[in-house]
Amino acid sequence: MSMTLALRRSIQTTPEQTATVFHGRRQSFCRFGDRVARLASALRTQGMGSGDRVGMLGVNSDRWLEVMMGVWWGGGVLNPVNTRWSGPEIVYSLDDSDTGILLxxxxxxxxxxxxxxTARRPPLLIHVGEQAVPEGMLSLEALMAASAPMDDAHRAGSDLACILYTGGTTGFPKGVMHSHGTLWAIGIQRLAQTPMPGGSVALHVAPLFHMGGMGRALVQFIAGETHVLLSSFDAREVMQTIERERVSDLLLVPTMLQALITHPEFDCFDLSSLRRMVYGTSPIAEAVLERALDLLPHVAFTHSYGLTELGSATTNPPHNHGAQGRASGLSRSAGRANAGLAVKVVNGDGVELPRGEVGELVVAGPNLMLGYWNKPQETAQALRGGWLYTGDGAHMDGDGYVFIVDRLKDMIVSGGENVYSAEVENVIARHPGVMSCAVIGVPHPQWGEAVHAVVVRKPGAALEAPDLHAHCKAFIAGYKCPKSIEFREALPLSAAGKVLKRELRAPHWAGQSRQVG
Structure with missing residues (x-):
C-alpha cells in the first residue's frame, strides 16, 4: 500500500499514455515518472531524509503533482500548504510540522x-515555476537537471505520507496525519464507489492542498488515467477545457457547480464528454442541484460526504439523483457507508441510537487518520475505540442512508472552506475595543454559509465594522474574516456562563434547511 506503487504500474504498463495536461503542456507517464525520480533525488541531495517534511505552496499544476509524487518517491512527508492562508498561518504550519524544505x-x-x-527554522526555499529564480532561492529545474533518477524509497503502509492542516477548535490549525496506507484506502474506496472505465480524463480544479482535490488525484493515479489541471476555477475556462480535452470526470464544490450552470455561455460549449460529476465538501442548495441535474442529464451525479481526517465516508450514488430518488428525498441524503467502512449515529456516551434519531456520526475503517500532529489530547478526543467522531449531527434511515442535519462542532463551511469559530473569535478578541464576541455561520445564497460575528464593545470604544475587518485580515485568511458584523450590548449566556450560540443562530436559520456537505 504505497502511493508510488500506482505510478510505477503506469510507467510499466502504459508509459506513453498522457499523464498530465496543464495549459497546453502534456507529458506521458514515462516522462512524468522520470521527472518524479529526478525531483526525489534532488530533494535528497538538499537534505530530505526519510520522514522529513517538505512543503508545497502553489496553485494546481502538473508541477504540483510532480512534487507530491517526488516527495513520496524520495521517502519524505508532504505538507500541502493552504494557498488561501495569510503569512502567519503559513508560518505556523511550517513551524508546527518542522518543515525543512518549502517549494x-x-x-x-x-x-x-x-x-x-518569521519562521522559527526558516526552510530551504526552492522555486517552482517559469519566472526568473528569486535571490535566495534554488531552482527546482536546475536541481533536477543535475540529479540522476533515484529508485523509489518504497515508503508504504503505516509510513507517514502527508500532514494536511485543517482548522482547530482551539484557534490553531491541526495537522491531520495520513499514512501511505490510509491514502491508498481513501483512493481505493473512492474508486469502488465511483467506478471509472478505461479512458478517464479527470479535470482538477478543486485545490490539491484539500483532501477533496488530493483524494481525486489519488484515484486517478491508482486507475492509471489522465490528469488535466487548471490553476484556479473559472467557469468559462472549465467549460473550454472540458470541450478541448474531452474531460469525463469532474469534482466540484457546490459554489463551483452553481457558477458553471449559471454562466451566460453555458450553452456555447460541448460538454458531452462529461460522464461523472462528484460534488461535496459544503452545503448545496436544492435548487442548484435540481438545475444541474436538468441541464446535464447525461452526467452521473454523486454526492460524497467526508472529512480531512478520513477522506470520503459516505456516498450517494447516481441512481438516487434520478426522478425516483428526487421524489423520495434520497437525493438529499449523504448516502451510505463506503465500501470497507462502518458508520453509526451515537449519543453523547457513544451508544448507537435507533434509526431516525439525531446524534453524532462516527466512522470506522482503514482510511482513518493516524491522528493530529503533536496534538495527543485532540487525537484522543477524535479517535475513540477505533471510531472517528466527526462532530456532525446526523440521523440514519432504515436502509442505512445518512442524513446530515447540523454540525455539533462550531464549524462553518463557506464556499468549500472550513472555518472554525473559535479561531476567528480569538482574533477578534485581540482587538482592544472588543469586550466579548461570538462567531456563527449564517446562510448565504452563494457560499452556503457566511461568517457572521456578534460583538460587544468595551465601554467607550469607538469600534465599527470596518475596523474589525481590517484587524482580522492582518491575522487570518480573507475567507475566515467575518462577512457581516453586528454589535450588541450583551451576548446571551447560559446559567454556566456559556454563550448560547443557538439563540444567535435562530433568527438567521428560521425556515432554512441545515443540510451540510
Missing amino acids: VDDHFLHQVEGIRT
Whole structure:
C-alpha cells in the first residue's frame, strides 16, 4: 500500500499514455515518472531524509503533482500548504510540522520574505515555476537537471505520507496525519464507489492542498488515467477545457457547480464528454442541484460526504439523483457507508441510537487518520475505540442512508472552506475595543454559509465594522474574516456562563434547511 506503487504500474504498463495536461503542456507517464525520480533525488541531495517534511505552496499544476509524487518517491512527508492562508498561518504550519524544505511557485513568491524572516527554522526555499529564480532561492529545474533518477524509497503502509492542516477548535490549525496506507484506502474506496472505465480524463480544479482535490488525484493515479489541471476555477475556462480535452470526470464544490450552470455561455460549449460529476465538501442548495441535474442529464451525479481526517465516508450514488430518488428525498441524503467502512449515529456516551434519531456520526475503517500532529489530547478526543467522531449531527434511515442535519462542532463551511469559530473569535478578541464576541455561520445564497460575528464593545470604544475587518485580515485568511458584523450590548449566556450560540443562530436559520456537505 504505497502511493508510488500506482505510478510505477503506469510507467510499466502504459508509459506513453498522457499523464498530465496543464495549459497546453502534456507529458506521458514515462516522462512524468522520470521527472518524479529526478525531483526525489534532488530533494535528497538538499537534505530530505526519510520522514522529513517538505512543503508545497502553489496553485494546481502538473508541477504540483510532480512534487507530491517526488516527495513520496524520495521517502519524505508532504505538507500541502493552504494557498488561501495569510503569512502567519503559513508560518505556523511550517513551524508546527518542522518543515525543512518549502517549494514555492510563481504565484506565491510574495510570501517568501515573510516566511524567511518569521519562521522559527526558516526552510530551504526552492522555486517552482517559469519566472526568473528569486535571490535566495534554488531552482527546482536546475536541481533536477543535475540529479540522476533515484529508485523509489518504497515508503508504504503505516509510513507517514502527508500532514494536511485543517482548522482547530482551539484557534490553531491541526495537522491531520495520513499514512501511505490510509491514502491508498481513501483512493481505493473512492474508486469502488465511483467506478471509472478505461479512458478517464479527470479535470482538477478543486485545490490539491484539500483532501477533496488530493483524494481525486489519488484515484486517478491508482486507475492509471489522465490528469488535466487548471490553476484556479473559472467557469468559462472549465467549460473550454472540458470541450478541448474531452474531460469525463469532474469534482466540484457546490459554489463551483452553481457558477458553471449559471454562466451566460453555458450553452456555447460541448460538454458531452462529461460522464461523472462528484460534488461535496459544503452545503448545496436544492435548487442548484435540481438545475444541474436538468441541464446535464447525461452526467452521473454523486454526492460524497467526508472529512480531512478520513477522506470520503459516505456516498450517494447516481441512481438516487434520478426522478425516483428526487421524489423520495434520497437525493438529499449523504448516502451510505463506503465500501470497507462502518458508520453509526451515537449519543453523547457513544451508544448507537435507533434509526431516525439525531446524534453524532462516527466512522470506522482503514482510511482513518493516524491522528493530529503533536496534538495527543485532540487525537484522543477524535479517535475513540477505533471510531472517528466527526462532530456532525446526523440521523440514519432504515436502509442505512445518512442524513446530515447540523454540525455539533462550531464549524462553518463557506464556499468549500472550513472555518472554525473559535479561531476567528480569538482574533477578534485581540482587538482592544472588543469586550466579548461570538462567531456563527449564517446562510448565504452563494457560499452556503457566511461568517457572521456578534460583538460587544468595551465601554467607550469607538469600534465599527470596518475596523474589525481590517484587524482580522492582518491575522487570518480573507475567507475566515467575518462577512457581516453586528454589535450588541450583551451576548446571551447560559446559567454556566456559556454563550448560547443557538439563540444567535435562530433568527438567521428560521425556515432554512441545515443540510451540510
